[in-house]
Amino acid sequence: MSNEAVAELNQDIDLDQVDSIIEPYLGKKEMVIPILQKVQEHFGYLPRPVMEHISRRMHIPLSRLYGVTTFYAQFKLKPRGRNIIRVCKGTACHIQGSPKISERIEEILDVESGETTDDLRFTLEEVACIGCCALAPVIMVNDDPHGRLTPDKVKDILDGYE
Amino acid sequence: MYEKHIMICGATGCLSSGSNQIAETLKEELEKQGVIDKYRLVMGGCPGFCEVGPIIVIYPDEVFYCRLKPKDMAELVEQHLIGGEIVERLLYKGPDVDAPARFYDTIPFYSKQKFNVLRNSGVIDPESIDEYIMRGGYRALRRALQMDSQAICDEVKDAGLRGRGGAGFPTGVKWGFTNKAPGPKKYIVCNADEGDPGAFMDRSILEGDPHAILEGMLIAGKACGADEGYIYCRAEYPLAIRRLKTAIQQAEEYGLLGSNILDSGFNFKMNIKEGAGAFVCGEETALLASIEGKRGMPRPRPPFPAQVGVFGKPTTINNVETLANIPLIVKEGGAAEYAKVGTEGSKGTKVFALAGxxxxxxxxxxxxxxxIEEIIFDVGGGIQGGREFKAVQAGGPSGGCIPHDLINLPIDYDSLTKAGAIMGSGGLVVMDDRTCMVDLAKYFLSFTQKESCGKCTPCREGTKRMLEILERITEGEGKPEDLDTLDSLAHSIKDSSLCGLGQTCPNPVLTTIRYFRHEYEEHINEGYCRSGICKPLFQYLIDQDNCTGCRACVRVCPVEAIKGEKKEPHEIIQELCTRCGSCIEKCRQDCILITRVGSEADVSN
Structure with a gap:
């Protein structure tokens, strides 16, 4: 997504929601990761105005907050698609052919890993291990695992998500 | 009272093969027959055999049903539950058994296993503290509370328990350090940030037997003089976190957590911290930083966490599996019993995630x-499709590849280290002749390179340079001097990195060079990848003598690079072929060959 599109989305953020999340943690700087997790659960990502707000309320410099969010894979600074595809990059999946699966998805959606399609339909991500090594190679679309994949099965699976 | 307990595996492996639908259909069937009150249905922990999931085990009959489909449930209810007769059709069958196998002791997969850590997993309801207590749970805690701290440390030392997180440091000794550290406030941290790709045993323990972890931590608390604990768990394990929360709440209600536990004057408070996705947080000092709400970057040791840990206080950090062993050791006579299993330097059992x-x-x-042979061939049932066993990767990105020649290597801390691998967290990924060892080394290094926190130069820059060289080799641009450069870089990184991530991440490269040097040389000098993985270094050819012209490959090829008439041998148009591998997966005659670039149709190598 372009930066302009993100900026537009960020205009309608309700900061009262953020306040109610922060409230129980005020003064506890060590709780910044749980705060970010809860905020992201609410908005789907960490909008810039929200980050600025957390920084002010928690007395943590924005730069440090940014440092924490970019360190951990879980935190996203950009909006994500309606459907999240997670391609398992675990060892078992790798040797059972997950690179071929990724390639096919990238081809079909015309995005690279970490990106979101322009229509916000899909975000493509990689994950270190889903823990279903017996079903390798595996992808998760939202909460549904799809196992024992071959590249030719990919299109039908994606077609099932709007 | 229930007539039978029906344990449905509710772990991630079986859930992905559909155990939720199984549970729903089973419930409907039981309701339809009006017998639902007679049976206790438990979405329980993991019996371990993910390959044949979804799994149901029925107690007290001890019957193991596998590869279940929703449509099987009616028969299961009528014939077994109501009729009392085993449904033979749904028992385990395989080339390794003569007749359908009824239970653990008759299924070869279980024959060499010994359940210590997984003793309750799949047997009890993980959300019931009563069932844990009925299996002897919290008895070790009761005993520990009457013991002197040093005596507990000594028992754990005598049992020979070594840390299951990877490095294998003796747990009792570690506890002793924290115990002796000055200061009134100390912490116990459970490292449940299982990040190794290909390892999921900690999750299974957390999901299947959460009280064992709490009990282990409480005993550790008593032994170290700590009164507060943190469980640092991956956010990617929502079910584990939910079960831990339930377990903590139950333990508090029973007076097993909180103040004055079991009237002993001992207090303990338990917290859960969710990780946010950073492999390096498995490193103990990085994990501590993360608990404090900072970037999870490691710091130099000493001071060790036993002196300066979380919030600057003395802290013991133990891995999930280590803690799950504790109640077994600290129970009456447990230490001696425990030390009977295992080898001289490595006592007890180890849980492995067997995959690949x-x-x-x-x-x-x-x-x-x-x-290794026993694990892969007796427990694991051999290689898929009867192909050739090539190597096994032990210990994930910090571990190494053990080749076929070392198949008789005993798996213990010291033998693995000698072979260049490590015990690590216990991932065992098996590879056959279609796995390229150069690509595998590249895979692990690209993982550690991405996860390198960037604090120290050898790890940040060194892994990048090594990765660049490996990428070149797999793209066909390798140079003869590359192997020496890789070797010298690897040793510099091992010697000079700040933390365990950097110190171990060259292991996959070093072991693959040590045992599979010829494959590297083939890539570099001959431009050939014999496993058919590195795309510029091979081509597919169709074996003209064996192709039956079934057109399966023609249909599946996404770029229309295969031509040929029905019942006539097909041919691949090399200019169009992207080497996506769709055809080789599809061909049932095994007649798509991996050959050197430029070979002609009748040459198979």
Whole structure:
């Protein structure tokens, strides 16, 4: 997504929601990761105005907050698609052919890993291990695992998500 | 009272093969027959045999049903539950058994396993503290509370328990350090940030037997003089976190957590911290930083966490599996019993996540000292599709590849280290002749390179340079001097990195060079990848003598690079072929050959 599109989305953020999340943690700087997790659960990502707000309320410099969010894979600074595809990059999946699966998805959606399609339909991500090594190679679309994949099965699976 | 307990595996492996639908259909069937009150349905922990999931085990009959489909449930209810007769059709069958196998002791997958850590997993309801207590749970805690701290440390030392997180440091000694550290406030941290790709035993323990972890931490608390604990768990394990929260709440209600536990004057408060996705947080000082709400970057040791840990206080950090062993050791007579299993230097059992190209994938718990051959061929049932066993990767990105020649190597801390691998967290990924060892080394290094926190130069820059060289080799641009450069870089990184991530991440490269040097040389000098993985270094050809012209490959090829008439041998148009591998997966005659670039149709190598 372009930066302009993100900026537009960020205009309608309700900061009262953020306040109610922060409230129980005020003064506890060590709780910044749980705060970010809860905020992201609410908005789907960490909008810039929200980050600025957390920084002010928690007395943590924005730069440090940014440092924490970019360190951990879980935190996203950009909006994500309606459907999240997670391609398992675990060892078992790798040797059972997950690179071929990724390639096919990238081809079909015309995005690279970490990106979101322009229509916000899909975000493509990689994950270190889903823990279903017996079903390798595996992808998760939202909460549904799809196992024992071959590249030719990919299109039908994606077609099932709007 | 229930007539029978029906345990449905509710772990991630079986959930992905549909155990939720199984549970729903089973419930409907029981309701339809009006017998639902007679049976206790439990979405329980993991019996380990993910390959044949979804799994149901019926107690007290001890019957193991596998590969279940929703449509099987009616028969299961009528014939077994109501009729009392085993449904033979749904029992385990395989090339390794003569007749359908009824239970653990008759299924070869379980024959060499010994359940210590997984003793309750799949047997009890993980959300019931009563069932844990009925299996002897919290008895070790009661005993520990009457013991002197040093005596507990000594028992754990005598049992020979070594940390299951990877490095294998003796747990009792570690506890002793924290115990002796000055200061009134100390912490116990459970490292449940299982990040190794290909390892999921900690999750299974957390999901299947959460009270064992709490009990282990409480005993550790008593032994170290700590009164507060943190469980640092991956956010990617929502079910584990939910079960831990339930367990903590139950333990508090029973007076097993909180103040004055069991009237002993001992207090303990338990917290859960969710990780946010950073592999390096498995490193103990990085984990501590993360608990404090900072970037999870490691710091130099000393001071060790036993002196300066979380919030600057003395802290013991133990891995999930280590803690799950504790109640067994600290119970009456447990230490001596425990030390009977295993080898001289490695006592007890180890849980492994067996995956890759092995027939029986899943979670296995075996005595230390078992050989690789026993694990792969007896427990694992051999290689998928009867292909050739090439190597096994032990210990994930910090571990190494053990080749076929070392098949008799006993698996214990010291033998693995000598072979260049490590015990690590216990991932065992089996590889066959279609796995390229150069690509595998590249895969692990690209993982550690991405996860390198960037604090120290050898790890940040060194892994990048090594990765660049490996990328070149797999793209066909390797140079003869590359192997020496890789070797010298690897040793510099091992010697000079700040933390365990950097110190171990060259292991996959070093072991693959040590045992599979010829494959590297083939890539570099001959421009050939014999496993058919590195795309510029091979081509597919169709074996003209064996192709039956079934058109399966023609249909599946996404770029229309295969031509040929029905019942006539097909041909691949090399200019169009993207080497996506769709055809080789599809061909049932095994007649798509991996050949050197430029070979002609009748040459197979």
């Amino acid at each position: 190209k092995v027939r029986n994938t899943g979670l296995v718990e075996v005595p230390m000292g078992i050989t």
